[in-house]
Amino acid sequence: MKDQDCAELLQWIAPRLRLRPEGFRRVRGQVCKRIGRRLVALGLTSVSAYRTRLESDPEEWAVLDALCRVTVSRFYRDARVFEVLHEELLPPLLESSPVLRVWSAGCASGEEPYTVSILFRLGLAPRYPEAGLELIATEVDAGLLERARRGCYPRGSLRELPPAWVERAFPGPGEEPCLAPGYREGLVFRREDLRTHMPQGPFQLVLCRNVAFTYFAPPLQREVLAGLVERLAPGGLLVIGAEESLPEGGVALERVAGPLPIFRVPRVPATTGG
Numbered sequence: 001m002k003d004q005d006c007a008e009l010l011q012w013i014a015p016r017l018r019l020r021p022e023g024f025r026r027v028r029g030q031v032c033k034r035i036g037r038r039l040v041a042l043g044l045t046s047v048s049a050y051r052t053r054l055e056s057d058p059e060e061w062a063v064l065d066a067l068c069r070v071t072v073s074r075f076y077r078d079a080r081v082f083e084v085l086h087e088e089l090l091p092p093l094l095e096s097s098p099v100l101r102v103w104s105a106g107c108a109s110g111e112e113p114y115t116v117s118i119l120f121r122l123g124l125a126p127r128y129p130e131a132g133l134e135l136i137a138t139e140v141d142a143g144l145l146e147r148a149r150r151g152c153y154p155r156g157s158l159r160e161l162p163p164a165w166v167e168r169a170f171p172g173p174g175e176e177p178c179l180a181p182g183y184r185e186g187l188v189f190r191r192e193d194l195r196t197h198m199p200q201g202p203f204q205l206v207l208c209r210n211v212a213f214t215y216f217a218p219p220l221q222r223e224v225l226a227g228l229v230e231r232l233a234p235g236g237l238l239v240i241g242a243e244e245s246l247p248e249g250g251v252a253l254e255r256v257a258g259p260l261p262i263f264r265v266p267r268v269p270a271t272t273g274g
């Protein structure tokens with residue numbers, strides 16, 4: 001499939017999936033390759049034939065939706081964010097609430113929620129032995145959730161995690177060590193589409209990184225943001241991706257760690273901008 005044809009197809013499909021074509025700027029080659037392979041598998045020779053197929057086959061939209069998903073993740077991604085959470089932002093939350101409730105939205109194969117679990121158990125629990133952790137991780141892709149539940153990872157995805165934590169949390173040998181059982185406690189994985197479902201709050205910490213605020217269309221971004229804020233406890237923290245920003249005209253939140261993408265929900269009701 002020609003690059004131009006794919007770009008036009010993405011412009012046409014994105015709003016129908018409530019996505020934002022610009023979100024695919026960096027990953028367009030990868031997504032276009034997948035769509036190209038899909039055309040071959042269906043025996044179609046042109047983008048217009050695929051559009052005709054989409055117009056008459058509602059089930060093909062679910063296939064296409066999955067082809068558009070970018071699923072890259074790794075442990076301790078954006079290390080500075082986790083350092084600041086560990087050293088500065090989570091301790092006061094633990095002092096005011098004995099149980100830290102956390103939601104990881106779009107959790108891929110579990111790298112992000114397990115990072116929080118490792119950070120909590122090895123970084124915070126020694127200082128707050130009475131504290132508990134409840135973690136909900138949601139993801140739309142069933143295959144990724146299966147890998148998350150398995151909890152075994154190539155060493156490359158652990159490379160940013162502090163080495164002493166890797167040794168404790170992944171004690172096994174080999175190129176794909178598995179997470180030790182203690183780090184799975186209190187963690188629930190759930191298959192949910194963030195566009196239509198969200199778990200029940202309140203949460204002290206929500207991580208919604210490299211999904212809604214990159215790929216979703218702006219009106220949906222504002223809807224998702226309102227839903228996240230609604231589920232955050234007063235004073236709770238929202239973390240988004242390092243390259244992301246909150247949608248214009250959505251709920252206005254205060255940044256709490258300089259340029260890092262960490263926001264705090266006010267203790268008084270939030271105001272809407274725009």
Ligand SMILES: C[S@@+](CC[C@H](N)C(=O)[O-])C[C@H]1O[C@@H](n2cnc3c(N)ncnc32)[C@H](O)[C@@H]1O
Binds near residue numbers: 072
């Ligand atoms: C790029 S990964 C980011 C993973 C992790 N949050 C991080 O930042 O490392 C985006 C994840 O969001 C998931 N995702 C995409 N659309 C979703 C949706 N509508 N609902 C829930 N998860 C979704 C993808 O399947 C993928 O696993």
